[in-house]
Amino acid sequence: MHEEERLDLELHRRVGSGDRAAFEDLYRRYAQPAYALALRVTGQDALAQEVVHDSFLALWRAPEAYDPTRGPFRTFFLSLVHHRAVDAVRREERLRKRAERVSNLEPRTGEDVAEEIVEDAYLVERRREIREALQTLPPDQRRVVELAYFGGYTQARIAEELGIPVGTVKTRTLAAMRKLRRALYRED
Amino acid sequence: MNGEHDRIEELLAGYVLLALSGEDAIEADRLLSEHVPSCPMCRDTLAGFGAVAGELALAPTPVAPPDLLLPRLRRELDRVSGRRRRATIAAVAAGVIALVTLSGLSMSLASRASKAEHTKVQLYDVVGTLQQPGASSVSLESMDRSSPGMVEVSGPGFERMYIVGRDVPEPAPGHAYQLWLGSGGTFVPVGDMFLPDDGLVYIRLTFDPSPYDEILITEEAIGSRATSPSRGGHVWHASLTAAA
Numbered sequence: 001m002h003e004e005e006r007l008d009l010e011l012h013r014r015v016g017s018g019d020r021a022a023f024e025d026l027y028r029r030y031a032q033p034a035y036a037l038a039l040r041v042t043g044q045d046a047l048a049q050e051v052v053h054d055s056f057l058a059l060w061r062a063p064e065a066y067d068p069t070r071g072p073f074r075t076f077f078l079s080l081v082h083h084r085a086v087d088a089v090r091r092e093e094r095l096r097k098r099a100e101r102v103s104n105l106e107p108r109t110g111e112d113v114a115e116e117i118v119e120d121a122y123l124v125e126r127r128r129e130i131r132e133a134l135q136t137l138p139p140d141q142r143r144v145v146e147l148a149y150f151g152g153y154t155q156a157r158i159a160e161e162l163g164i165p166v167g168t169v170k171t172r173t174l175a176a177m178r179k180l181r182r183a184l185y186r187e188d
Numbered sequence: 189m190n191g192e193h194d195r196i197e198e199l200l201a202g203y204v205l206l207a208l209s210g211e212d213a214i215e216a217d218r219l220l221s222e223h224v225p226s227c228p229m230c231r232d233t234l235a236g237f238g239a240v241a242g243e244l245a246l247a248p249t250p251v252a253p254p255d256l257l258l259p260r261l262r263r264e265l266d267r268v269s270g271r272r273r274r275a276t277i278a279a280v281a282a283g284v285i286a287l288v289t290l291s292g293l294s295m296s297l298a299s300r301a302s303k304a305e306h307t308k309v310q311l312y313d314v315v316g317t318l319q320q321p322g323a324s325s326v327s328l329e330s331m332d333r334s335s336p337g338m339v340e341v342s343g344p345g346f347e348r349m350y351i352v353g354r355d356v357p358e359p360a361p362g363h364a365y366q367l368w369l370g371s372g373g374t375f376v377p378v379g380d381m382f383l384p385d386d387g388l389v390y391i392r393l394t395f396d397p398s399p400y401d402e403i404l405i406t407e408e409a410i411g412s413r414a415t416s417p418s419r420g421g422h423v424w425h426a427s428l429t430a431a432a
Contacts, residue, residue: 020265027258032250035257040248050392052253054313056261061268061312071235075242082245086206091385127246134247148207149244155207170198177201180240 004122008073016063034081041085055081086152133183141176204241328424351391356384359407370402401429
């Protein structure tokens with residue numbers, strides 16, 4: 001286990017005991033990637049703030065929802081943020097069509113990118129690996145993963161969007177996930 | 189069997205990306221409860237794909253959240269930490285729990301994991317607010333008595349209010365619901381228009397509703413940007429001055 005993951009575990013344990021300082025440490029470690037993810041999925045500042053706010057509040061209220069035997073805290077928490085962001089955007093999408101906003105992973109114009117963002121080197125390195133892994137995918141496979149994960153689209157909706165059969169979306173998704181798994185979890 | 193596992197793997201890939209719907213979601217639901225727990229190969233696939241999905245979250249360039257977010261969370265934590273159950277709101281809290289449980293029965297399974305988590309957090313939010321000293325709830329009655337009522341939850345100084353309801357009917361085609369707050373007979377639209385999700389309504393607004401004395405929920409044409417509430421279709425109303 002990486003040292004940073006050990007630290008997360010310790011902070012999570014302390015949050016379970018009601019330690020506010022530990023909670024704020026976790027906030028400082030994950031508020032930025034969480035907000036970036038929520039912003040990418042929802043495309044709306046206010047909605048992204050609500051997602052991040054509610055996700056951290058959920059962590060404080062029910063820290064036992066994280067089971068350390070099932071993977072790193074980071075994966076659990078950012079998955080929680082992702083679930084909430086997708087739920088939020090699907091609610092919103094029932095009311096109005098959204099503009100195209102999932103074409104790439106870079107911040108959109110107008111996003112508040114703080115110059116002074118300081119992030120743990122481990123996360124920086126992991127981000128680089130994840131992006132590299134995504135870039136190794138054929139563009140059609142990468143597109144279905146991005147539309148699903150960052151766009152909150154269902155496979156049926158992706159098929160509509162791209163004008164291809166749902167079966168093709170499924171095939172591309174599976175191929176992409178297999179490749180990503182191999183790339184991100186190759187034997188160390 | 190390999191063909192069957194390929195099919196399961198395909199479903200699990202969509203499942204971890206929250207991308208399943210319809211029959212696929214139901215099938216994934218069945219597999220996750222009946223097959224995957226006892227199949228080492230599928231368990232490994234689910235764990236591996238789940239880990240990939242978790243890591244994808246790191247891909248976007250980090251963005252600092254607004255500075256006000258942490259102080260807001262601190263205030264919320266103060267309230268949560270100092271909560272006390274009020275006997276007078278216990279019945280309403282139980283009603284909210286029943287609402288969430290019932291709505292869960294009709295969910296398709298693959299979306300249930302995320303929905304259940306989301307609903308659980310919504311439940312924590314509403315019940316946590318109800319447990320705070322000074323919390324109150326008000327019933328929004330259907331004006332024509334044709335639909336179940338909804339409940340508004342807030343409290344003095346809470347700077348947030350909730351509207352929850354179940355079995356809320358879909359509005360007419362091309363329409364959605366709009367929440368209005370009124371003061372002295374003048375109403376202003378609040379928040380985005382909304383639709384019930386499988387009959388369930390959960391609205392959370394972060395502001396202090398105390399300056400207002402009435403709540404309306406009306407049916408408005410999507411995109412109409414109505415400046416005053418229409419009275420056609422479903423309408424719910426509550427007087428906040430009667431709040432306990």
